[in-house]
Amino acid sequence: MEHKYVEVGVGPVSFADVVAVARDGAAVRLAPEALTAIDRARGVVEELAASASPAYGVSTGFGALATRHIAPELRTQLQRSLVRSHAAGSGPEVEREVVRGLMLLRLSTLATGHTGVRRETAELLAGLLTNGITPVVYEYGSLGCSGDLAPLAHCALALMGEGDVRGADGNLAPAADALAAAGLAPVELAEKEGLALINGTDGMLGMLVLAITDLRRLLRTADIAAAMSVEAQLATDRVFAPELQALRPHPGQADAAANLVALLADSGVVASHRGPDCNRVQDAYSLRCSPQVHGAGRDTVEHAAVVAGRELASAVDNPVVVFDGSRDGRLESNGNFHGAPVAYVLDFLAIVAADVASISERRTDRFLDKSRNHGLPPFLADDPGVDSGHMIAQYTQAAIVSELKRLANPASVDSIPSSAMQEDHVSMGWSAARKLRRSVDGLTQVVAIEILTAARALDIRAPLEPSPATAAVVRRLRDAGIAGPGPDRHLSPEIATAVSLVHSGEVLAAAESVIGELR
Numbered sequence: 001m002e003h004k005y006v007e008v009g010v011g012p013v014s015f016a017d018v019v020a021v022a023r024d025g026a027a028v029r030l031a032p033e034a035l036t037a038i039d040r041a042r043g044v045v046e047e048l049a050a051s052a053s054p055a056y057g058v059s060t061g062f063g064a065l066a067t068r069h070i071a072p073e074l075r076t077q078l079q080r081s082l083v084r085s086h087a088a089g090s091g092p093e094v095e096r097e098v099v100r101g102l103m104l105l106r107l108s109t110l111a112t113g114h115t116g117v118r119r120e121t122a123e124l125l126a127g128l129l130t131n132g133i134t135p136v137v138y139e140y141g142s143l144g145c146s147g148d149l150a151p152l153a154h155c156a157l158a159l160m161g162e163g164d165v166r167g168a169d170g171n172l173a174p175a176a177d178a179l180a181a182a183g184l185a186p187v188e189l190a191e192k193e194g195l196a197l198i199n200g201t202d203g204m205l206g207m208l209v210l211a212i213t214d215l216r217r218l219l220r221t222a223d224i225a226a227a228m229s230v231e232a233q234l235a236t237d238r239v240f241a242p243e244l245q246a247l248r249p250h251p252g253q254a255d256a257a258a259n260l261v262a263l264l265a266d267s268g269v270v271a272s273h274r275g276p277d278c279n280r281v282q283d284a285y286s287l288r289c290s291p292q293v294h295g296a297g298r299d300t301v302e303h304a305a306v307v308a309g310r311e312l313a314s315a316v317d318n319p320v321v322v323f324d325g326s327r328d329g330r331l332e333s334n335g336n337f338h339g340a341p342v343a344y345v346l347d348f349l350a351i352v353a354a355d356v357a358s359i360s361e362r363r364t365d366r367f368l369d370k371s372r373n374h375g376l377p378p379f380l381a382d383d384p385g386v387d388s389g390h391m392i393a394q395y396t397q398a399a400i401v402s403e404l405k406r407l408a409n410p411a412s413v414d415s416i417p418s419s420a421m422q423e424d425h426v427s428m429g430w431s432a433a434r435k436l437r438r439s440v441d442g443l444t445q446v447v448a449i450e451i452l453t454a455a456r457a458l459d460i461r462a463p464l465e466p467s468p469a470t471a472a473v474v475r476r477l478r479d480a481g482i483a484g485p486g487p488d489r490h491l492s493p494e495i496a497t498a499v500s501l502v503h504s505g506e507v508l509a510a511a512e513s514v515i516g517e518l519r
Contacts, residue, residue, distance in 0.1 A: 006104070007031050008111045008126070012312040013104065015305075018209045022101035025168075027130035030111055030122060037113025038122055041321040044329035045116035049075070049191045055331055057195045057319050058116075079194035083160060086153035086198055089138030094151065096166065098437075099137050101206025102148065103129055103155055105312075106197065112315040114322065115196035116331070121187050124159050125197075131182040132168025133158070135175070137203075143418060144339035144429030147316065148203035151430070156197035161186030200316045201339045207433035208308050208346055214440050215301050215349065218447060219294055220518045221502055222356055223256055224511050225447050226290040227263035228454035228470050229363040232461060234273050234374045235283040237264045240291060252302070253295030255519035260291060262515045268465035269458070284372075286362035293359045297352040304345035311342055339429030343412035346432035353439035354404035357446040361397040364450045367457050368394055380456050380485070387488045390453050393495065397449050400442045407435045407442075448498040451507060452482065459484045469511045476501060476510040 004024070006017045009031035020026040030038075048055040054069045061068040061078070070078050103125060109115060110122045128135075135158040141150025157163035161176040179186055189197075230237065240257040264270055282288065319331045368390060370378040381389030411432040417424040455474045458466045466474065478484065480501060482494045501507045512518060 005029055008104070008108050009034050010037050010112050012309070013108045014312075015209055015213060015308075018101055018104060018206060019213055021104045021129060022097040022206060022210060025100075025132060028104065028107065028126045029130070030107075030119075030126055034111035034113070034122075035119050038110065038117060038119045040323075041113045041116045041329065042118050044321045044331065045192045048331055055319075056333055058191045058331065075191050076188060079189035079191070080160065082194040083153050083156045083189065083198070084162070086149050087157045087163060089141035089150040089154055091139035094137040094139060095437075096134050096170075097210065098203065098207055099134050099151075099155070100129060101210060102137075102151060102202040103135075105202035105206050106152060106155070106200050108312070109200055109202070109315050109317060110196065114315040114320045115317045116192040116321050117196045118187075118190060118193065121159065121189070121193055121197075124184060124187055125155075127182070127184050128158065128165075131184070133175075133178050133182060133184075134166045136164040136166065136172070139434065142203060142430035143416065143423070143426040144201070144204060144343055144431065145337065145423055145426035146318070146419075147198060147200040147337045147339075148430050149198050151203045152198040152200060156189075156194065159187055159197070160189065195319075196317055199318050199337050201311060201337065201342050201429065202316075204339055204342045204346060204429040204433040205308065205311050207437060208304065208342055208349075209312075211346070211349055211433075211436050211440050212301055212305050212308060214444075215297070215352065217505055217508060218440070218443055218502070219256075219297050219301065219356065220259065221451075221505075221508050222294055222297075222360060222443075222447050223259040223290070223518060224263060224470070224473060224507060225360060225450040225454060226287070226294065226363065227260050227467075228451060228458060228473065229367070230260065230283075230287050230290070231264060231267055231269045231466055231470055232376075232454050232457035233283075233287065233363075233366055234269070235287045236274075237261065237267075237270055239283070239288050240264075245291065248292075250295055250299060252298030253291050255298060256294040257291035259518045262518070263469045263511060264467050265469070265515070267467035267470070269461055270467070272464050284362075284366065286359050286366065290359065290363075293355060297356050300348055300352050304349055307341055307345045338425075339427030340412065343427040343429030343432045346429060346436050347408075347410035347412050350404075350408045350410075350432070350436050350439045353436070353443040354401070354408040357397075357401050357404050357443045360443075360446050360450045361394070361401045364390075364397055364453050365394055367453050373457075376457055376460055380453065380460065382485060382487045389488070390456065390491070393449050393453060393491060396495070397446050400446050404439055404442045404446075407439045411435060444503050445495070445499050448502040448507075449495060451502065452477065452494060452498040455482075456485050469514045472510045472514045473507055476506060480506075
């Protein structure tokens with residue numbers, strides 16, 4: 001089967017490139033200009049290696065041990081020891097998509113021609129990605145400063161033919177065996193290469209890009225959930241009018257409101273209470289303020305995307321090879337590996353996930369209270385008292401939302417010193433990224449339960465007809481095996497199906513198949 005390739009050049013990879021490699025298993029190759037840039041920087045490192053003057057990372061130790069000059073005959077051992085000692089992760093295995101993402105992003109930095117690795121080392125990293133060989137990386141080990149050291153070191157270990165990996169089939173194997181089976185030879189790391197392979201923000205950045213990708217889809221899906229709730233709770237769509245949104249010109253808010261207007265267009269349910277006989281003055285905040293909350297989430301996600309774009313365009317290593325117009329290349333120490341810019345927005349997005357889930361849970365809860373659901377049966381039960389309906393589905397939402405609030409506490413405000421106080425302030429960006437992944441998963445589940453509940457309520461409103469867009473979503477759920485209203489049944493499998501439909505984008509696709517692409 002022919003691979004889909006992502007070509008890595010001297011410039012940044014895109015969000016789409018990261019997703020293609022991390023999630024879709026795309027193969028990778030280095031562009032000719034990247035190989036030229038790699039060779040140029042390597043020449044600088046080799047000149048420094050031959051010099052009698054010490055150069056950090058080339059002929060010295062690392063971190064707090066940087067004052068020791070390392071003799072030429074010990075430098076291969078130095079690089080090997082660096083990788084082995086730093087591959088000290090612990091805990092559960094990290095997901096395949098995260099490891100592939102960080103490998104691609106490390107390769108992208110190598111390709112800039114600022115790290116000083118040899119081309120065979122960079123090409124082997126591309127070879128692992130192309131052959132689906134994924135080093136085993138563990139949950140704990142990164143403080144997010146000097147890069148994601150332990151996670152990246154486990155990947156560098158595989159390049160040396162050491163440690164464990166998972167093959168394209170997911171089976172665990174020694175790295176040496178997996179490389180041989182793919183026709184790849186391990187490398188013996190030369191001067192500077194160990195540092196170049198482990199000094200980067202690639203783990204946290206890859207998780208940021210994946211989270212932004214997911215949140216962009218989830219926020220549009222949350223608009224669908226809100227529209228279904230507004231509709232089935234007999235709320236008004238007038239508050240979403242563009243002239244009202246223009247009075248507060250946040251772009252995300254305008255987009256969310258426009259989506260709600262489009263989703264509710266031609267709704268028979270909304271039309272049924274639009275006339276002068278309607279005695280409703282104002283809807284609850286969770287309905288009326290959906291665009292304000294979902295819109296603020298959008299704007300935050302787009303701010304994070306700007307930061308991610310800058311980081312994708314960065315060459316993060318220490319030391320780095322730099323060139324200018326008047327001098328030959330030189331090696332310079334720097335602090336660009338500090339993860340603060342990425343860590344801050346990772347934490348910010350956890351706030352978005354928590355708050356959008358919180359308003360979703362509040363909308364869901366209104367369906368279940370007979371004093372607030374405008375004529376629907378208590379808990380949407382078939383025979384209230386005998387049946388409990390969606391009572392406990394809301395409990396599940398509430399438990400997740402409570403967890404998301406805890407996860408929204410920022411990791412990046414913490415710091416713990418390491419390396420004999422040389423690394424005395426760290427970003428904890430990897431930790432921020434790990435908890436954000438849990439937050440995104442929790443938001444997916446909460447929104448799915450709202451859609452499941454709203455679909456049941458819309459069916460109960462029959463013979464009133466929902467809008468064409470929300471009706472398409474209800475049909476998608478029913479086609480997936482989620483039955484309509486009726487006596488109590490095992491609800492967990494239906495929740496799992498709804499979660500799968502939200503996660504895969506099928507709920508979003510169902511609505512967009514009727515009204516076109518949402519904003």
